[in-house]
Amino acid sequence: MMERLDQNTKTEIFSDVRNEEAGGTPVVPVQHRPEDSFSFRCHRGVSCWNMCCHGADVTLTPECILRLSRHLNVRPREFLAQYTVPAMWERAEMPVAKLKMGGEDGKGPCPFVRAEGCSVYENRPATCRYYPLGLATVKLKDAENKDDFYFLVREAHCRGHEESFAQTVAAFRHEQGVEGYDSVNRGWMDILMKAVSWKVLGGPYGKEMTPQTKKMFFMVSTDVDALRQFIFGTKFLDTYEVAPEAVKALETDDEALLHLGFDWMKNVLFNEKTIVMKRHILQAAVAQIREGTGAS
Ligand code: SF4
Numbered sequence: 260m261m262e263r264l265d266q267n268t269k270t271e272i273f274s275d276v277r278n279e280e281a282g283g284t285p286v287v288p289v290q291h292r293p294e295d296s297f298s299f300r301c302h303r304g305v306s307c308w309n310m311c312c313h314g315a316d317v318t319l320t321p322e323c324i325l326r327l328s329r330h331l332n333v334r335p336r337e338f339l340a341q342y343t344v345p346a347m348w349e350r351a352e353m354p355v356a357k358l359k360m361g362g363e364d365g366k367g368p369c370p371f372v373r374a375e376g377c378s379v380y381e382n383r384p385a386t387c388r389y390y391p392l393g394l395a396t397v398k399l400k401d402a403e404n405k406d407d408f409y410f411l412v413r414e415a416h417c418r419g420h421e422e423s424f425a426q427t428v429a430a431f432r433h434e435q436g437v438e439g440y441d442s443v444n445r446g447w448m449d450i451l452m453k454a455v456s457w458k459v460l461g462g463p464y465g466k467e468m469t470p471q472t473k474k475m476f477f478m479v480s481t482d483v484d485a486l487r488q489f490i491f492g493t494k495f496l497d498t499y500e501v502a503p504e505a506v507k508a509l510e511t512d513d514e515a516l517l518h519l520g521f522d523w524m525k526n527v528l529f530n531e532k533t534i535v536m537k538r539h540i541l542q543a544a545v546a547q548i549r550e551g552t553g554a555s
């Protein structure tokens with residue numbers, strides 16, 4: 260079983276089309292690297308202005324939730340209740356939050372779209388920043404590191420592709436400010452990527468991921484206050500090695516909390532050594548296993 264884990268893995272993270280259309284996939288099947296160019300420009304003068312902000316399929320990353328909550332001056336729990344719907348990220352069957360679009364069928368306007376454009380522009384979600392690019396991460400079985408590549412999403416209603424404004428993927432990413440999002444979300448993307456390959460294999464060690472574990476993943480991904488409560492209100496800090504200065508930071512630093520949450524999830528889900536159990540806890544666990552198996 261284990262050697263099957265060591266295979267090529269490809270995960271599309273931001274590939275959600277913003278506005279579903281009939282007539283085939285709008286994803287252009289060409290891989291782009293940061294230095295590759297493409298033509299696109301979005302501005303108020305386009306005839307399709309704001310069209311993509313109706314019925315959009317926007318998965319919210321942990322950093323998207325933090326930034327939008329701060330922008331609106333609410334805590335993530337309140338933001339989630341008012342502006343999102345829970346959904347299943349099908350590629351990995353993992354629970355995520357999506358922006359709640361208007362209308363009974365969800366094809367209506369985004370709650371943040373105004374005639375003049377996006378009212379949360381400085382803190383708009385990563386999917387909105389990436390559009391019309393998609394991001395995919397690949398891990399080749401013999402490679403040590405993962406590799407990112409990009410692809411174009413060319414939806415018929417989007418006239419931005421007709422603009423003669425060429426730019427490299429790297430320049431577009433920089434202009435859209437996605438790097439800050441990606442650096443916080445990297446651990447979360449790693450988890451999704453691994454979950455995709457383990458979905459194919461039937462979960463860690465061939466088992467299904469339990470609903471409880473998925474619930475914990477959703478909590479870590481969406482609600483830093485619940486995560487903080489969990490870390491400080493349970494035996495978490497008695498169980499795991501966390502440096503005193505890091506513990507201090509966790510009291511107020513939401514992004515630091517996310518990083519710890521992702522490390523903990525990687526350990527729980529995939530047994531990665533991203534967080535270390537305290538020695539006496541480990542010894543007690545080993546003793547208990549020995550007792551159970553009758554080993555001395
Ligand atoms: S958050 Fe802004 S850019 Fe994204 S769909 Fe809503 S209005 Fe459009």
Ligand code: SF4
Binds near residue numbers: 300309416418419420
């Ligand atoms: S050009 Fe594309 S991204 Fe810009 S408003 Fe039109 S549909 Fe949206």
